[in-house]
Amino acid sequence: MSQSGIDLDRSLGYLLKEASSALRTAMEEVLRPLGMSVTHYSCLELLAQRPGLSNSELARGAFVTRQTMNVLLQALERDGYVTRPAEAPVGKVLPARLTPRGQQSLEQASAAVRAVEVRMLSGMTETERSAAFRILRSMIHSLRDGDGNDGA
Amino acid sequence: MSQSGIDLDRSLGYLLKEASSALRTAMEEVLRPLGMSVTHYSCLELLAQRPGLSNSELARGAFVTRQTMNVLLQALERDGYVTRPAEAPVGKVLPARLTPRGQQSLEQASAAVRAVEVRMLSGMTETERSAAFRILRSMIHSLRDGDGNDGA
DNA sequence: TGACTCATGTCAGTATTCTGACATACATTG
DNA sequence: CAATGTATGTCAGAATACTGACATGAGTCA
Known part of the structure; x- marks a missing residue:
């Protein structure tokens, strides 16, 4: 009753969380018949757009830890959706790529x-729609580091 | 230090997910020193605004299952942040309320x-800002039930 | 060259959330 | 009144993601 709270x-x-939750639910609904989770799909989509992405880069792109993405990548590799070289071309980074099967699976999803x-x-x-882009980018920018007084 | 802005x-x-993720991370950072998780905070905030909310209602408001909220509520009750009557006034619904300790804890958070x-x-x-409200509400509406051709 | 820092891949254990299941309480319908 | 459908609280097990930890490779700096 006092004023200590935030009017949700x-x-x-809160609205941002609500929208994100609704989007995730909707995605889960259409991906479930394809036997694919959202993270699963995100990984494939990222690889389609940027072939050769590393495990850690995929993790950041899908908003999970690199450990979580590693488990997923091993499963995708085992099931033939993704390939990674046995040895790193440079450093420890293993560039991942979609197999034809992975590409095909992605197309439906x-x-x-x-x-x-x-x-x-x-x-x-x-x-x-363009306002939405601008606004969301502004929010992200402001939240990432400090004040973000500069919107552009 | 492979730097890459993803075309996604x-x-x-994707931007919506990115913004939501950034918000959650920022909230976790400020709540961690208070020993509170985001779901934990959400529950308290909901109860402050709508005292007497049931477990299931709290779950929907915090975007988790009622089983998850139940576990949280039991912990909050055990630690003295929340009270629930031993028996349901009507039906099986147990209305939850913040204790003074819960209110105090919430104020900082x-x-x-x-x-x-x-x-x-x-x-x-x-x-x-007002455009953001309108746009997010439109997205939620369209995602929830079908088409959402009516935006206003 | 050597010390230091940072990022990566990966294993292991922990924590959190979800799915499944059950009994119960109320509303609706015939 | 009885049957049905819907919603709730709760327990238990499964799935998922996270934190901690380690070794390794690359870049930086003196």
């Missing part, structure tokens, strides 16, 4: 996820 | 989280 209905942070994203954008004008 | 930044879904949210909003104009 007016909190942009990618289409399903794209449909979800289209649905998410369906109620927005083109102006709002 | 063209996806609003709430201040810390509020600072994070202020930081997140720091680079945005007032117009952008």
Whole structure:
């Protein structure tokens, strides 16, 4: 009752979490029939766009720890979706790549996820969509290091 | 130090996840010194705004399952942050409430989280902030049930 | 060259969350 | 009233992600 709390209905942070949760749920729903988790999909999508990404880079891109991504990569490698060289070309970094099977598997998942994203954008004008990009980037920038007084 | 900006930044879904992840990380950083997790804090904040919320309602509000919230509530009850009646006034629903200790604990956390949210909003104009609300609500609506062709 | 720092891949254990299951309580419907 | 459907609280086991730790390779600096 006092004023110590944050009004959740007016909190942009809460709304951000709500939207992210709704997106994740929607993605899980369309990926489940394909036998794929969100992290699983994220890994494949990242590799499709940037072949040769390392385990640690994939982990950062999928917002998990490198240990978690390592377990996933070993499973994907075992099941023939991904390949990694037995020895590192340079340093310890093992560049990962999609196999043809991995690419094929990704195509179905990618289409399903794209449909979800289209649905998410369906109620927005083109102006709002570009505003959304700008605003989210601003939030990320401000949260990452310190103040972020400079939005651009 | 392979530095690489990932092209996936063209996806609003990815950006949404990125922002949500950054927010969660920032919240964890300020809550850790208080010995509190994000879910822990969310539960207390929900109870402060809506005293008497049930376990299941708290779970939905904090975006976890009711089983997970139940485990948390039992711990909070054991440690004296929350109270629940021994028997349900009606049905099986046990209305939870903050103890004075719980309220006090929340006040510190709430201040810390509020600072994070202020930081997140720091680079945005007032117009952008209200646009952010509208846009996020639109996304949530469209993702929840089907099309969401009606944005306003 | 050697000391230092940083990032990486990986193993192991811990922690957290979820799924499955059950009994119970209320509302609805016939 | 009885049958059904929905929602709840809770226990137990499974899945998932995280923290800690170690060895290794590369870059930096004196």
